[in-house]
Amino acid sequence: MSKSTSGQPRLAESVTPSSGRTTLSDIRKKAVEFIEEFLQPLSTRIIKLEKIDEQWHLLAEVYEESAFIKQLGLKTEVKDRNVYRIMIGPDLEIAEFEKIED
Numbered sequence: 001m002s003k004s005t006s007g008q009p010r011l012a013e014s015v016t017p018s019s020g021r022t023t024l025s026d027i028r029k030k031a032v033e034f035i036e037e038f039l040q041p042l043s044t045r046i047i048k049l050e051k052i053d054e055q056w057h058l059l060a061e062v063y064e065e066s067a068f069i070k071q072l073g074l075k076t077e078v079k080d081r082n083v084y085r086i087m088i089g090p091d092l093e094i095a096e097f098e099k100i101e102d
Helices: 024-039 067-072
Strands: 043-052 055-065 079-088 094-100
Touching (some): 024 079
Antiparallel strands (some): 055 079
16 A cells, blocks of 8 residues: 555555456455554454345454553553554555444
8 A cells, every 4th residue: 555645544545466367365454454554453354244235344452552552651562452444445555444432
């Protein structure tokens, strides 16, 4: 995924699968690459993938450093588990990305 001139990942980036046909693996890979570049998490796992009309709807479970623990300056392995909703259009562009509140 390329970055804009501001250094942030571009939300609307088109990718054409090599086979010309979009697979579930293509969708999953696009979402994980976006999350890893945008958030730089410790780990990412797609927990839901669903096609509604012409858009792909995904939920990603992401483990990130705990902002609270980091702010306290503690050395621990405590991680925050966050869930993000991602919507990907038919041409594999990220159409929407949001953190789901717990």
